[in-house]
Amino acid sequence: MQEKKFVRYKKLLVEEAKGVKGMQFFDVVVITASDEQQAKIYEEQLLWRKQLKTIPSRPSYHVLHDPPGVKIGNGGATFVALDFLRHKYPTQFDGLRILLIHAGGYSQRTPQHSVCGKIFAALPAGPFKGCSMLEMCFAMLCDIPAKSPPGVMLKCGDDIIIFDSDLCSFDKPGFTALAHRSTVDIAYTHGVFCLEASEESGGQEQGAARCRRFTHKPSLERMRKYGALMNNELEAYTDSTFFFDMPMAMRLLTWWDEREQQVSCEVDAYGDLLQALGPEADDEYIGKGCDLLSETRRSLFQALHGMELNVCKVDNSRFWHIGTIPEMLDHFCGSTSFLVEASGGSIRQEGFALEIGAHGLGYYTKSLTSCTICSRTHESAAIGTRSVVEFCTLGDVRIGRDCLLSCVTLKDGMVVPDGIFLQTVSIMLDGRTSFVTQVMRTSDDVKQSGTLDKMSWLGMSMKQACSVLGLDEETLHALKGEAGKFWEARLYPVAESREQSVSL
Structure with missing residues (x-):
């Protein structure tokens, strides 16, 4: 495809x-x-x-x-x-x-x-x-x-997403979405389409099918309740991309104008638009609160309720999410079919063994490899399996497995342990170009928050890390002793060059 x-x-x-x-x-x-x-x-x-x-x-x-x-x-x-x-x-x-x-x-x-x-x-x-x-x-x-x-x-x-466009039709009024046959594990974190009973058996019919309702990031119990499960409760149809025609665009803009062209909360294009559609849609997802989000969802539901939702079933499609470091390492280093199928044939299947998953889709497996993108590496440099290197200049170095390096310059003899994320970013400081290198584990939760003794970094609490590295706890977060965010922590020093930045 x-x-x-x-x-x-x-x-x-x-x-x-x-x-x-x-x-x-x-x-x-x-x-x-x-x-x-x-x-x-x-x-x-x-x-x-x-x-x-x-x-x-x-x-x-x-x-x-x-x-x-x-x-x-x-x-x-x-x-x-x-x-x-x-x-x-x-x-x-x-x-x-x-x-x-x-x-x-x-x-x-x-x-x-x-x-x-x-x-x-x-x-x-x-x-x-x-x-x-x-x-x-x-x-x-x-x-x-x-x-x-x-x-x-x-x-x-x-x-x-890779799919057969010949199976798709967008000529029905309103919304038309692509529906991918996926495992239940994937369905938990995506939107799920509940199709008419005659459509749920799968197949590659051309055109759009009618969807009874859409549910966003559902539990197994909710999928059972709404009749969304297939194949002995192993599969469901999940979302990715959707289309809406111009009459629907004007309907959305009418709602926007009635709101004085503003919203005061986070609105989800999938959860808050698609869940209002279909003949069996109800307002259960809205909640009973009086907060801004509930009020906005209720208003959107009233504006869209009764409109149909159509889906194009693309059963033999491929869907890759590049949203986390582990996903990126898997897709880029050969533990999924990404390299073979997303290459359009330029990367051959030799050395890959085709396995059929429980939901009928093929997966290629082989010994894991490393991945180098737009980088200059010394001929003797060693890069571990399931490691990705992008936009880097590497001397005769040793990179461990499960690492991700981006925009760094490493001199001969440097060693990066297993499971390390390393990135150098150029910044403007006082009118001069400077450099900061971010280091953490590829498994660290960048979205974590809390006090320093509750957040972890490089295998220890941030409080311990401050002690080991000689960092001042009070300047690490502007909030001082209160709960802070890992993302906002002042962990990394500023240097005058990329090389120096990595060494600090």
Whole structure:
């Protein structure tokens, strides 16, 4: 499947370079960012990739950041994007084919993507050498605009899906979502579609099926209650990308206008929009509270209740989430089928053994390997299995297994133990370029919070680490003795060079 998509995508770029109006692509591409600074970085990335001709230059690109203040989530960002576009293209809006990619956030579970965002994360496989998630996204969706009416295709920036577009139809009114046949373990952390009884047996019928209801991150009991389970309760249909047409976009904007074009809480584009749809949708997910989120959900439910939700079942699809360090190490180093299937055939199956999982999908297994992306390494450097090295310059060094190194420079003789995350970031300090190197375990919870004796870092409590490293506990967190966040801890010194930064 992916090899055909790569061919189509490259054909699109060649036709554009020749000035030939050939394949249809999205008219507008919108990428959302968390704030103005992140938006500027995204705009620079887009400009660079257009110059490299790895993305089409014909679409209008817009990077939109969230308004300052309270977090509004990808649902709130969807409304901001729609509002911007209807004013930007007042006479064209209802005829546009729009790709909306939610890429805001600071990628705390993959800190190497915090600066440039997950959507620009480098991949070891794809339509081009050194391609990013963005090029992969464009390649896998490049044939959708010709199959869909004007509307919005919405996706998140941290997943890769490979599916047969010929099985998809977006001509039914309202919302149409891709539905992937997945294990129950995956369903716990995704949205789940509850299909009509005649549709739940699976199959590869072309077109869209009718969905009774959608439930977000459900428990096993809830999936049983709603009749979402299949294959002896081993499987369910889960979400990824969805489409809505322009009449639905206008319906959403009507709600937005009634709210005076603002929300004051985090709205989820999946949980808070899709759960209101389908003939069996109810307001159980809203809760009985009077808080802002419950009130916003209730208002959205009233605006969308009664609208249908259609799904395109893509049973033989592949879905990869690149949202955590362990996931990245698995996918990039051969413990999943990612390298074979996402390469479009350029990485062969030799040495891989095909195994069929409980849900019928094929997985390739082989001895784990390491992965080096856009890096210069000494011929004698040793990199351990299940370790990823990206944008690094390595001398004659030894890197342990289960490591992730990003943008670091290591001199001859340096050793990195097993399970270490190491990243060097350039910063502006007092008008000068300086460097900071972040070090932690690849298993450390970057989102943890609490007092210093409750948070762990490098296998010990942060309180112990302060004692070992001679760090001042009072300056580690601005809150001093109170609960703080690992992400905001002042752990790392500033240096004048990359090499010095690693050595401090």
